[in-house]
Amino acid sequence: MKLYDTPSTEYAFGYHETPRSGNGINGHGEKTKRRASHVFHNATGEKLAWRALDDFFSYINDWQVVRYILANTWQLRRQDGPVARKREPVEDTAAAAAAIKDKARELGAGLVGITLVTEDALFEGHKAPHPNAICIGLPMDREEMTHVPHKRAAIEVMRAYHEVSRIALELAEHIRDLGWPAKAYGNPNSTEILHIPLAIRAGLGELGKHGSMISKEYGSNFRLAAVLTDMPLAFDGPVDHGVEDICLNCRRCVIDCPPDALFDNKQWVRGVERWYVDFDKCLPYFVKTYGCAICIEVCPWSEPGRGPALSETLLAKRKPASRQPNKPS
Numbered sequence: 001m002k003l004y005d006t007p008s009t010e011y012a013f014g015y016h017e018t019p020r021s022g023n024g025i026n027g028h029g030e031k032t033k034r035r036a037s038h039v040f041h042n043a044t045g046e047k048l049a050w051r052a053l054d055d056f057f058s059y060i061n062d063w064q065v066v067r068y069i070l071a072n073t074w075q076l077r078r079q080d081g082p083v084a085r086k087r088e089p090v091e092d093t094a095a096a097a098a099a100i101k102d103k104a105r106e107l108g109a110g111l112v113g114i115t116l117v118t119e120d121a122l123f124e125g126h127k128a129p130h131p132n133a134i135c136i137g138l139p140m141d142r143e144e145m146t147h148v149p150h151k152r153a154a155i156e157v158m159r160a161y162h163e164v165s166r167i168a169l170e171l172a173e174h175i176r177d178l179g180w181p182a183k184a185y186g187n188p189n190s191t192e193i194l195h196i197p198l199a200i201r202a203g204l205g206e207l208g209k210h211g212s213m214i215s216k217e218y219g220s221n222f223r224l225a226a227v228l229t230d231m232p233l234a235f236d237g238p239v240d241h242g243v244e245d246i247c248l249n250c251r252r253c254v255i256d257c258p259p260d261a262l263f264d265n266k267q268w269v270r271g272v273e274r275w276y277v278d279f280d281k282c283l284p285y286f287v288k289t290y291g292c293a294i295c296i297e298v299c300p301w302s303e304p305g306r307g308p309a310l311s312e313t314l315l316a317k318r319k320p321a322s323r324q325p326n327k328p329s
Contacts, residue, residue, distance in 0.1 A: 087179025
């Protein structure tokens with residue numbers, strides 16, 4: 001994908017007193033495990049160090065973006081609710097999981113997987129209301145997203161969040177109708193859970209060099225939501241599509257990032273060595289460009305239809321060459 005008219009990294013805004021580094025809050029460089037803390041985007045009411053820039057981001061957004069945000073906020077009033085008195089028993093967790101996935105796809109999900117909620121998927125100071133997570137991915141319109149980092153792409157991002165939120169809400173309502181408690185998470189602002197660790201464990205994709213997920217089907221051109229529930233369901237597991245084989249050597253996102261916020265090598269973050277985005281460099285440009293998204297759209301995996309063949313080629317290269325039979329003397 002080719003970029004056009006990419007804005008500069010000069011900003012018409014700034015702090016009188018620069019807040020604590022977002023990298024420090026994120027745990028960049030730390031080799032001891034701990035939970036993540038909220039930095040930017042937050043629906044929990046906590047007072048954040050970067051709150052002013054978060055508010056400014058909302059103030060300057062296009063009215064169509066705001067319209068989707070308001071519509072999503074309104075529909076999320078249904079994220080939890082009463083549970084049917086009669087409970088449908090679950091005797092086969094694999095069959096139940098398959099039925100739930102079918103329902104999610106029927107509602108419009110492009111990706112769906114199920115996993116256990118673990119400590120690394122919860123923000124510090126928060127608890128999960130239910131132990132099991134149904135992770136949902138919805139692809140964005142690729143034509144609209146080729147307009148990053150401009151308003152047209154930002155509108156598509158929020159449209160996708162509104163739609164994937166609807167899917168999560170209706171799936172949660174379906175589960176509650178079956179007699180099991182369920183809560184939908186379709187707010188792109190951070191709540192008590194981190195969507196990416198859950199989605200990776202549920203098999204929706206792998207973490208890419210740009211700090212976002214890469215799926216075989218859609219690359220990084222999709223958005224996430226989740227449903228947490230007590231319903232007993234068989235779990236999926238992490239997948240290996242060969243993403244790491246590309247990211248270790250590919251520099252496309254690194255080169256195309258205007259504020260130079262991406263690293264060539266993995267970084268220590270809260271006790272884990274992984275791909276990481278420099279928060280302090282990324283965020284101002286993210287705000288200026290209505291959400292940017294350059295890195296996820298220039299990624300080779302995000303080219304429509306390319307992922308499955310790319311994965312097949314990469315995984316085939318890992319197979320050891322078959323031994324040639326000894327020739328007779």
